[in-house]
Amino acid sequence: MKRDVEIKRSVLAIATALCVTLCSCTEVRIYGADQTDVHDYVGIVSMSISSQRNPSFVSTESIGIGLGVSSIAIGWMEQEISLFPDPDRCSVLVVAESADTIRDIEALLSRTGHSVGNVCISRRPENASPAT
Secondary structure (H helix, E strand, O other): OHHHHHHHHHHHHHHHHHHHHHHHOOOOOOOOOOEEEEEEEEOOOOOOOOOOOOOOOEEEEEEEEEOOOOOOEEEEEEEEEOOOOOHOOOHHHHHHOOOOHHHHHHHHHHHHOOOOEEEEEEEOOOOOOOOO
């Protein structure tokens, strides 16, 4: 009798874990210079994203259980990430909303005599889903 109860609890625990896992969905959008890659995943997703090219931008949306860069969410999660190929060479990392902002930053740096070479600037793509 005790063994039957343990088996039922184990089956219930496995079924619950399976339901929670399968009820999670994540969409990942990777914005490059020329294209946007969209990946949809069912279940709990652990991501490892690296940038080997120019700075890129990644946005994720999760429902259910979502794993973020430094967080876990139950429900709805949205995050936006700017990736830089070699952040160690950057003395300053800047994420700008528009091309005008980037031009203003570059003009300010050149007027003040600072090198633009060690400032890494990433731009949030215009076609990125709006952050809420």
